[in-house]
Amino acid sequence: MIDPTLIEQQNDTRRAALQSDYDALAAQLDRRGIDIEALTARAEDFGVAVPSWGTGTGGTRFARFPGEGEPRDIFDKLDDCGVIHHLTGATPKVSLHIPWDKADPALLREKAAQLGLGFDAMNSNTFQDQPDQHLSYKFGSLSHADAATRAQAVEHNLECIEIGQKIGSRALTVWIGDGSNFPGQTSLSKQFDRYLASMQDIYAGLPEDWRIFSEHKMYEPAFYSTVVQDWGTSLMIAQELGPKAQCLVDLGHHAPNTNIEMIVARLIRAGKLGGFHFNDSKYGDDDLDAGTIEPYRLFLVFNELVELENTSGLDLAHMIDQSHNVTDPIESLMISAMEIERAFIQASLVDRGALADYQAANDALMASATLRQAFRTDVEPILAMARLRKNAAVDPVATYRASGYRVKVAETRPKVSGGSGGIV
Numbered sequence: 289m290i291d292p293t294l295i296e297q298q299n300d301t302r303r304a305a306l307q308s309d310y311d312a313l314a315a316q317l318d319r320r321g322i323d324i325e326a327l328t329a330r331a332e333d334f335g336v337a338v339p340s341w342g343t344g345t346g347g348t349r350f351a352r353f354p355g356e357g358e359p360r361d362i363f364d365k366l367d368d369c370g371v372i373h374h375l376t377g378a379t380p381k382v383s384l385h386i387p388w389d390k391a392d393p394a395l396l397r398e399k400a401a402q403l404g405l406g407f408d409a410m411n412s413n414t415f416q417d418q419p420d421q422h423l424s425y426k427f428g429s430l431s432h433a434d435a436a437t438r439a440q441a442v443e444h445n446l447e448c449i450e451i452g453q454k455i456g457s458r459a460l461t462v463w464i465g466d467g468s469n470f471p472g473q474t475s476l477s478k479q480f481d482r483y484l485a486s487m488q489d490i491y492a493g494l495p496e497d498w499r500i501f502s503e504h505k506m507y508e509p510a511f512y513s514t515v516v517q518d519w520g521t522s523l524m525i526a527q528e529l530g531p532k533a534q535c536l537v538d539l540g541h542h543a544p545n546t547n548i549e550m551i552v553a554r555l556i557r558a559g560k561l562g563g564f565h566f567n568d569s570k571y572g573d574d575d576l577d578a579g580t581i582e583p584y585r586l587f588l589v590f591n592e593l594v595e596l597e598n599t600s601g602l603d604l605a606h607m608i609d610q611s612h613n614v615t616d617p618i619e620s621l622m623i624s625a626m627e628i629e630r631a632f633i634q635a636s637l638v639d640r641g642a643l644a645d646y647q648a649a650n651d652a653l654m655a656s657a658t659l660r661q662a663f664r665t666d667v668e669p670i671l672a673m674a675r676l677r678k679n680a681a682v683d684p685v686a687t688y689r690a691s692g693y694r695v696k697v698a699e700t701r702p703k704v705s706g707g708s709g710g711i712v
C-alpha cells in the first residue's frame with residue numbers, strides 16, 4: 289500500500305502549479321462555451337478495469353524476462369491493483385483470469401474490500417492445458433471435434449461463472465484460441481457450429497443479471513483460420529445466443545488499418561457492444577500500452593462512445609488488456625488508465641452541435657477540424673484535478689517512484705522466470 293501521507297506531500301508540491309494550469313484551461317474552455325467542472329466530474333466518474341494478469345511481466349513467443357518484485361499469486365496481484373487505483377483513482381475494478389487467479393472466493397472478496405476494489409468480468413482460459421487437465425486443448429476447446437473435450441471446456445466456463453457470482457462479478461469474457469493452421473485441417477462451418485452449441489450451453493448457465501462477451505481475434509495462436517476471427521462473426525454469435533450475449537472489442541485483434549471506431553458504431557447500433565480490451569498495436573496483437581502508438585485512433589473510438597453514450601441499454605465494460613515486457617507493469621497500467629481517461633475527456637470536448645452542422649453542410653474540412661480541435665486540447669489539468677479531488681496522486685508515476693513500493697515488495701517476492709503472464 290502507498291502511504292496516504294506521502295500522496296498528500298507529493299500533491300502539495302504540485303498543487304499550486306496545477307491550480308494555475310487548471311484556471312488557464314477553464315478560461316480557454318469557457319471561451320469555447322465548455323464548462324470545465326462538468327468535464328472534471330466526468331473524469332472523476334470514469335473507471336477502467338485492470339487485468340490481474342497485467343500486473344506481472346508478460347512475455348513474447350521468445351522469452352520472458354521477469355522483473356523485480358513480481359506478484360506471486362492473486363493476492364499480490366490485488367495489492368498491485370490497489371496501488372494502481374489509489375494513485376490514479378481510475379481503476380476501481382479488477383478482471384480475474386481463471387484458473388490463474390483461482391482462490392477461496394471469500395478471501396478474494398475480503399482482500400478486495402480491504403483495498404477498495406471490486407471485480408469486473410471473469411476471463412476463462414481454454415487456450416492452454418492445465419497440469420491436472422484430463423483432455424487437451426491442443427486442437428481446440430469449445431469447437432473441438434471431440435464432444436468430451438467440448439464438454440470439459442463448457443464446464444470450465446460454468447465454473448468461472450460460479451466463482452464470479454461469489455465475488456460480485458456480472459460478466460464472463462470468452463476468448464478461445466480455436467482455429468486451424470492448415471487449409472483443410474478443419475471444416476470451417478462445422479467447427480463454428482460446434483462452437484455455437486458450446487456457447488449455448490454456457491449461456492444457459494448464465495445468471496439472470498449476467499452478460500457473456502465473445503471476443504474476436506483475427507489470428508494467433510491459430511494461423512490459418514480462427515473460429516471467432518472478426519466482429520461480424522462475434523456479432524453473429526451474440527445475436528444467435530440472445531440478449532445477454534454481447535461483443536467485446538480488443539483494439540489489438542484486427543488487421544492493420546482496420547477502422548475500429550466504425551466497428552464500435554455498428555455494434556452499438558446493433559445493441560451488441562459489451563465492452564473493450566484497451567491496448568495499442570503497431571503490427572499485430574502487440575498488447576502495447578494504450579495510447580502509445582495511435583492516440584488519435586483511441587480518441588476516435590471514444591468519439592463514437594461519447595456521441596452514442598445515451599443509447600438505451602448501453603453499459604460498457606472497459607478493461608485494459610496489455611502485456612508489459614520492458615516496463616514496470618504498475619507504471620504501465622497507471623499510464624494506460626490515464627491515457628484511456630484522456631481520450632474519453634478529449635472526446636467529451638467535441639463540439640457536437642457544430643460537428644452536426646458541418647456534417648449537414650458537407651463541410652468535410654471543418655467537420656474534421658472540429659474533431660482535431662478537441663484532440664489537440666491538453667486536458668491534463670482536468671485529469672490531474674480529478675485525481676487530486678479523489679485523494680489520488682496528481683502525478684501517479686512520480687509518487688509511485690517516491691514510495692519505493694517495488695523495492696519493498698521485492699523483499700518478499702522472489703524473482704521467477706515462469707509465471708502466467710503473457711499475451712492473451
Ligand SMILES: [Mn+2]
Binds near residue numbers: 609
Ligand atoms: Mn483481450
